[in-house]
Amino acid sequence: MELPSRLIEAAVDQMASLPGIGRKTALRLVLNLLRRSDEQVNSFAESFQLMRQGVRGCATCHNLTETEECSICVNPLRKEHVICVVEDLRDLLAIEATGQFQGRYHVLGGVISPMEGVGPNDLNIESLVTRAATIAVHEDGEIIFALPATMEGETTAFYLFRKLSSNNLKVTSIARGIAVGEDLQHADEATLVQSLRQRLPYNN
Amino acid sequence: MELPSRLIEAAVDQMASLPGIGRKTALRLVLNLLRRSDEQVNSFAESFQLMRQGVRGCATCHNLTETEECSICVNPLRKEHVICVVEDLRDLLAIEATGQFQGRYHVLGGVISPMEGVGPNDLNIESLVTRAATIAVHEDGEIIFALPATMEGETTAFYLFRKLSSNNLKVTSIARGIAVGEDLQHADEATLVQSLRQRLPYNN
Numbered sequence: 001m002e003l004p005s006r007l008i009e010a011a012v013d014q015m016a017s018l019p020g021i022g023r024k025t026a027l028r029l030v031l032n033l034l035r036r037s038d039e040q041v042n043s044f045a046e047s048f049q050l051m052r053q054g055v056r057g058c059a060t061c062h063n064l065t066e067t068e069e070c071s072i073c074v075n076p077l078r079k080e081h082v083i084c085v086v087e088d089l090r091d092l093l094a095i096e097a098t099g100q101f102q103g104r105y106h107v108l109g110g111v112i113s114p115m116e117g118v119g120p121n122d123l124n125i126e127s128l129v130t131r132a133a134t135i136a137v138h139e140d141g142e143i144i145f146a147l148p149a150t151m152e153g154e155t156t157a158f159y160l161f162r163k164l165s166s167n168n169l170k171v172t173s174i175a176r177g178i179a180v181g182e183d184l185q186h187a188d189e190a191t192l193v194q195s196l197r198q199r200l201p202y203n204n
Numbered sequence: 205m206e207l208p209s210r211l212i213e214a215a216v217d218q219m220a221s222l223p224g225i226g227r228k229t230a231l232r233l234v235l236n237l238l239r240r241s242d243e244q245v246n247s248f249a250e251s252f253q254l255m256r257q258g259v260r261g262c263a264t265c266h267n268l269t270e271t272e273e274c275s276i277c278v279n280p281l282r283k284e285h286v287i288c289v290v291e292d293l294r295d296l297l298a299i300e301a302t303g304q305f306q307g308r309y310h311v312l313g314g315v316i317s318p319m320e321g322v323g324p325n326d327l328n329i330e331s332l333v334t335r336a337a338t339i340a341v342h343e344d345g346e347i348i349f350a351l352p353a354t355m356e357g358e359t360t361a362f363y364l365f366r367k368l369s370s371n372n373l374k375v376t377s378i379a380r381g382i383a384v385g386e387d388l389q390h391a392d393e394a395t396l397v398q399s400l401r402q403r404l405p406y407n408n
Binding site (some may be wrong): 063064070 | 207254255
């Protein structure tokens with residue numbers, strides 16, 4: 001597909017550099033931008049530059065923030081000794097949306113994936129080990145793994161567990177099991193096995 | 205979903221303003237940008253601004269171009285008296301990719317759609333009528349409709365046909381029929397009817 005202008009070509013290249021956006025979709029999006037006014041396109045473009053310049057990782061938990069520490073880390077009502085380990089901001093937001101978690105977070109920035117060339121050194125693991133050591137003195141100190149239920153997520157959890165086990169600290173993982181509203185017959189076998197193994201006393 | 209920064213919020217809003225991009229997808233794309241360097245994000249953003257400033261509609265056919273007229277309109281090898289009418293640049297590119305069309309184009313910039321509030325005055329129709337009048341003197345002058353096979357496309361073709369019929373000019377439409385490689389049993393009824401009506405002498 002030869003585009004009629006190098007400028008459109010460059011814009012399509014940039015749009016197609018986003019994950020999950022192919023060149024056909026990129027062209028559709030770019031043509032939509034071409035129908036907007038100069039001011040609208042400037043606002044579009046500048047929003048990403050302003051974000052890149054103004055947003056950084058929280059010095060403690062690597063959540064995204066515009067200040068030194070994120071709003072969760074500076075909130076005295078959130079339990080400092082309970083740390084939920086997540087892959088990225090979207091998982092943090094999903095847990096926050098439940099309104100049920102009173103602890104703090106640690107954002108790894110990814111999961112270990114040899115296939116994609118992501119090793120432990122590419123993730124925010126050292127700072128988690130340091131934080132774990134400081135909360136180990138607390139009798140209710142706990143690290144909760146809320147990592148994806150994939151091969152990469154499990155590998156990462158296992159790696160972290162070995163790193164953290166030297167501390168005398170409770171390490172847990174969120175439950176794997178039948179999703180609420182799901183039929184057993186439609187659940188995959190591995191999930192069903194996990195849900196049986198992690199069965200709980202019936203107390204409702 | 206409450207985001208941890210107004211700057212991220214603004215970037216997600218802008219990304220989600222693109223057609224077919226929901227807020228969840230927008231957040232995924234924006235987080236990808238946040239993992240890039242300042243220079244990379246600047247290149248990303250500036251590509252759209254440079255495009256908006258440098259690209260305009262061709263004065264003759266409304267194809268996109270960086271100059272007064274597009275490369276097809278200034279190409280003396282392309283037949284000036286055969287004009288293929290398309291909805292937008294993507295359809296033009298699809299036809300160009302076949303390498304089989306030797307005429308020129310007219311890009312409408314949309315199709316008539318009362319549902320979406322697009323009327324004839326929103327499209328590049330007057331300039332097509334003017335061009336049609338100039339090629340009507342040519343004995344092989346022809347206007348080819350290559351418009352979508354939708355209600356809106358058909359409406360637009362009918363409207364254009366009435367506008368153009370005062371000229372003594374051949375007006376054609378690309379064929380509707382069974383797509384190459386398609387089974388008859390999987391074709392919809394309307395397509396099958398059209399393919400029967402538009403049957404051709406067998407001469408292969």
